[in-house]
Amino acid sequence: KGALGVGLAGSAFFTLARDELPDKVYFFKELLSKAKPQAEDEKKRIVVLGSGWGALSFLQRLDQSKFDVVVVSPRSFFFYTPLLAGVATGSVNFSSITESMRWHLGKLSNPPSFLQAHATDVDFDRQTVSCVTIGDDSSGSSNVTTSIKYDHLVVAVGAEPSTFGIKGVVEHSHMMKEIEDSLTVQKKLLSTLEYANALAASNAPASSVERALHWVVVGGGPTGVELTAELCDFKNSDIARYFPHLASKLKITLVEGTPKVLGAFSPHISKYAAGALEGAGADVMTGQFVTGVTERTITLKAAKGGGKSELDYGVMVWAGGIAARPITKKLAEAIGGEQLSGLGRGRIRGLKVDEKFRVLGVRNVWALGDCALSGCAPTAQAAYQQGMYLGRLFRDTGLKSGVEIEGAAGFKFRNYGSLAYVGSSKGVADLKIHLWGDRAPAGRGQEAESTVIEGTAAFGIWRSLYFSKMLSLRNRFQVGADWTIGSLFGREISTPW
Numbered sequence: 001k002g003a004l005g006v007g008l009a010g011s012a013f014f015t016l017a018r019d020e021l022p023d024k025v026y027f028f029k030e031l032l033s034k035a036k037p038q039a040e041d042e043k044k045r046i047v048v049l050g051s052g053w054g055a056l057s058f059l060q061r062l063d064q065s066k067f068d069v070v071v072v073s074p075r076s077f078f079f080y081t082p083l084l085a086g087v088a089t090g091s092v093n094f095s096s097i098t099e100s101m102r103w104h105l106g107k108l109s110n111p112p113s114f115l116q117a118h119a120t121d122v123d124f125d126r127q128t129v130s131c132v133t134i135g136d137d138s139s140g141s142s143n144v145t146t147s148i149k150y151d152h153l154v155v156a157v158g159a160e161p162s163t164f165g166i167k168g169v170v171e172h173s174h175m176m177k178e179i180e181d182s183l184t185v186q187k188k189l190l191s192t193l194e195y196a197n198a199l200a201a202s203n204a205p206a207s208s209v210e211r212a213l214h215w216v217v218v219g220g221g222p223t224g225v226e227l228t229a230e231l232c233d234f235k236n237s238d239i240a241r242y243f244p245h246l247a248s249k250l251k252i253t254l255v256e257g258t259p260k261v262l263g264a265f266s267p268h269i270s271k272y273a274a275g276a277l278e279g280a281g282a283d284v285m286t287g288q289f290v291t292g293v294t295e296r297t298i299t300l301k302a303a304k305g306g307g308k309s310e311l312d313y314g315v316m317v318w319a320g321g322i323a324a325r326p327i328t329k330k331l332a333e334a335i336g337g338e339q340l341s342g343l344g345r346g347r348i349r350g351l352k353v354d355e356k357f358r359v360l361g362v363r364n365v366w367a368l369g370d371c372a373l374s375g376c377a378p379t380a381q382a383a384y385q386q387g388m389y390l391g392r393l394f395r396d397t398g399l400k401s402g403v404e405i406e407g408a409a410g411f412k413f414r415n416y417g418s419l420a421y422v423g424s425s426k427g428v429a430d431l432k433i434h435l436w437g438d439r440a441p442a443g444r445g446q447e448a449e450s451t452v453i454e455g456t457a458a459f460g461i462w463r464s465l466y467f468s469k470m471l472s473l474r475n476r477f478q479v480g481a482d483w484t485i486g487s488l489f490g491r492e493i494s495t496p497w
């Protein structure tokens, strides 16, 4: 009788709460309606934080019919990061590499709910996630704070740019991480060209034109290298066509602190990439650390000898590495123990996980992709494979018993290699070919054959692979059209702002 009474009272409470909520928070009505006391046979609630590579591949492998899934992310779309530099320079449209999460989720059987919100905290004892929504209505109210109950939480919140606390970087440089960043960079490049054009027309001092036309990329990893390559292409094609009097004055510099660009590739590839960028018109400065940035000047310190120098610049883009997001740090600190062992307070780089992506020190929480310390490099390739693994683990075990999860094999990353575009229709590729797949005979292991390709052939592979790995047919059509239109008619350089 007691249980029945509590059940009836609970159900009345949830019904009332649901009915009293105004229409504008309909989503929460839906969530509350799902948040009934859980019966034995009721589906487990999985809350997924993120809408990037890791989260999406996880969701695509999961058997949605077995679970009640809620996806929470401030970004209501998935975007294809490898082509972000192309958006910044106008060779690809931003909408060509984005696809709505609602579309992706709608394709799944029993589509999960989606909430556009930042996860701000997790109560591990009560198993709830606090969220602040993004959105607006005509009354001017915007953020709604809510909390969602979970049985299992999958954290796939990625990472944010790291500026290493260098003074002036946040204030004066542009990042290259999100779609908004690439649009801001594109706008800045085009408006700087118009500004330099106006300066030149008004007989302003040559030094002010030169400063505006010095574009600096900091960070010689794949992101910085590809952006520099795209900037050189832009200069050599459309800027040369539409601003011929400025093209010869435009200087593009890539600054890298370590002795070589593309440090994760072989020394031979790094050397080839630096040569190709210089051939395309860039200055490549290696062994130079940025120590400070002001509105007009970047201060550099040589890695060898420590000599200081300065660069005047008009546009600066920061591609200097990644760091843990605030939510990731907050969770690691709240768990404490193993998560913090061996680290200084400000040195949390991600959530420590085991080989099945269980977050160490807490129950029913999983983390993958760039926010997890899994031993893999922070790449889309790794995040995607991790999401696939975890989705299958959930699907196959149904998360019914810990025994099955214990018995399951741990994740093994399969490296398919790395590619980068280096400008003037040239690329570099270090491909790992897994001849034996999963059926390696005894003694052959899972080792891959390494194949290095440079130049136009590597560019062809870069384009075909990036194209084929896009997650929707619509995006493939659009990117194919952008590339074709760009090569036939040039980039779109209008500035409607």
Ligand code: FAD
Binding pocket: 049, 050, 051, 052, 053, 054, 055, 072, 073, 074, 075, 081, 082, 083, 084, 085, 117, 118, 119, 120, 156, 157, 158, 159, 176, 177, 178, 222, 223, 325, 327, 368, 369, 370, 371, 378, 379, 380, 381, 382, 383
């Ligand atoms: P992400 O894809 O970054 O997704 C994180 C998600 O979490 C986002 O949807 C974000 O909005 C969401 N989120 C953030 N905060 C919260 C919060 N508080 N609550 C809920 N959700 C939150 N890798 C390659 O393998 N090949 C490449 O060619 C390549 N090129 C790249 C080019 C660029 C310009 C960049 C920036 C990266 C590139 N990478 C590449 C790296 C790759 O994109 C990342 O490793 C990959 O995106 C990591 O996937 P993820 O799922 O961990 O995170």
